[in-house]
Amino acid sequence: MKKTLTTMALAACVSLSALTASSAQTVSGDEVTIGAIVDMSGVYSANGGQGAVVGAQMAIDDFGGTVLGKPIRLLSSNYQNKVDVTNTIVRSWIDNDNVDMVIESTDSASALAIQALGKDRNRLTIAAGSATTALTNDACTPLGIHYVYDTYALANGTGNAILREGGDSWYFVTADYAFGHSLERDTGNAVTQGGGTILGAARHPLGTADFSSFLLQAQSSGSKVVGLANAGADFSNAVKQAAEFGIVQAGQQIAGMLVFLTDIKALGLETAQGLTFTTGFYWDLNDETRAFAERFFERHNAMPTMIQAGFYSAVTHYLKGVEATGTDDSATVRKWMGENKINDFFAKDGYIREDGRMIHTMYLAKVKAPEESKRDWDFATILSEIPGEDAYLKPENSTCSLLKK
Numbered sequence: 001m002k003k004t005l006t007t008m009a010l011a012a013c014v015s016l017s018a019l020t021a022s023s024a025q026t027v028s029g030d031e032v033t034i035g036a037i038v039d040m041s042g043v044y045s046a047n048g049g050q051g052a053v054v055g056a057q058m059a060i061d062d063f064g065g066t067v068l069g070k071p072i073r074l075l076s077s078n079y080q081n082k083v084d085v086t087n088t089i090v091r092s093w094i095d096n097d098n099v100d101m102v103i104e105s106t107d108s109a110s111a112l113a114i115q116a117l118g119k120d121r122n123r124l125t126i127a128a129g130s131a132t133t134a135l136t137n138d139a140c141t142p143l144g145i146h147y148v149y150d151t152y153a154l155a156n157g158t159g160n161a162i163l164r165e166g167g168d169s170w171y172f173v174t175a176d177y178a179f180g181h182s183l184e185r186d187t188g189n190a191v192t193q194g195g196g197t198i199l200g201a202a203r204h205p206l207g208t209a210d211f212s213s214f215l216l217q218a219q220s221s222g223s224k225v226v227g228l229a230n231a232g233a234d235f236s237n238a239v240k241q242a243a244e245f246g247i248v249q250a251g252q253q254i255a256g257m258l259v260f261l262t263d264i265k266a267l268g269l270e271t272a273q274g275l276t277f278t279t280g281f282y283w284d285l286n287d288e289t290r291a292f293a294e295r296f297f298e299r300h301n302a303m304p305t306m307i308q309a310g311f312y313s314a315v316t317h318y319l320k321g322v323e324a325t326g327t328d329d330s331a332t333v334r335k336w337m338g339e340n341k342i343n344d345f346f347a348k349d350g351y352i353r354e355d356g357r358m359i360h361t362m363y364l365a366k367v368k369a370p371e372e373s374k375r376d377w378d379f380a381t382i383l384s385e386i387p388g389e390d391a392y393l394k395p396e397n398s399t400c401s402l403l404k405k
Contacts, residue, residue: 048105105129157278
């Protein structure tokens with residue numbers, strides 16, 4: 001009888017241990033699924049696009065392809081620069097594919113829609129390609145993270161640098177949607193707070209082919225600086241056409257407020273030389289960045305932009321959170337991600353605030369002249385580091401309800 005009771009007790013302990021282990025490691029749907037939504041064919045396809053998907057897949061491969069003994073699945077889709085398409089894709093991923101986390105390389109309007117969906121459907125979302133500061137202000141959510149850069153950091157880095165060099169009167173050529181408006185506003189604030197003046201703005205539709213009327217307005221304004229509050233192909237086309245109009249030769253300076261490595265490649269150093277810009281990553285910064293970049297190049301035949309490198313870093317940090325907490329529960333993983341610093345080739349001692357803003361060093365850079373470049377993709381010189389605490393909006397100035405004031 002005693003032996004039977006002992007056997008029963010041992011069996012109960014084994015069952016309890018198995019139950020505890022099972023409850024400690026819970027993965028919904030028996031796999032961890034990540035959805036990467038990007039611009040595959042539009043104005044932002046080079047700076048994010050398929051290269052961002054490559055960055056995410058590299059992170060998964062380097063993690064071993066599994067977490068907590070479960071496979072990691074990556075879905076990707078082209079949102080076509082349309083918010084309604086974005087909503088349809090992400091809803092389908094959540095409803096039909098049990099996506100655990102959505103990471104984006106989209107425009108700001110779509111990023112805001114994704115973050116709102118994440119809040120409603122209890123999914124963690126990471127904005128790695130959009131720039132609007134609304135994501136970590138009024139539109140902040142408990143499960144939303146803004147990872148790579150934002151318009152505040154871009155504006156303060158480039159705007160203040162040009163202001164210090166005497167560029168104290170500005171006219172903007174702005175992409176007419178959430179991202180462009182945010183970038184124009186934040187740069188304008190940086191300029192006026194530094195004693196400069198804003199003379200006006202011309203706003204263009206996304207994907208504009210002909211910038212002539214907008215550039216003529218900027219030229220006739222008499223401003224010292226023409227600020228391009230746009231990105232991707234829009235930025236490249238505007239710079240090319242500004243060169244045709246002789247804007248720089250006539251004495252005005254072109255300021256690119258969001259410049260990617262792929263933009264410089266598209267423009268060529270002859271056209272882009274001397275351009276000052278702010279970036280969250282540069283492939284040739286140090287041995288770690290070069291090592292990642294060379295591996296990325298093998299897969300994508302191009303050096304990584306800050307978005308593509310940011311995708312790798314963000315996906316890795318997310319998977320570490322799943323592994324450390326033993327679950328893919330969004331709130332649990334988000335908490336871990338905020339409590340643990342990011343130390344990799346992309347960021348040193350980076351951290352995610354309660355509002356979702358990932359705080360990390362930004363860099364002020366300048367495009368090299370053709371004769372300064374030693375090899376292909378050797379496009380920029382890093383002028384200075386901008387500490388994360390200085391680069392991003394202070395918590396006390398944020399309108400996010402999640403921050404403890």
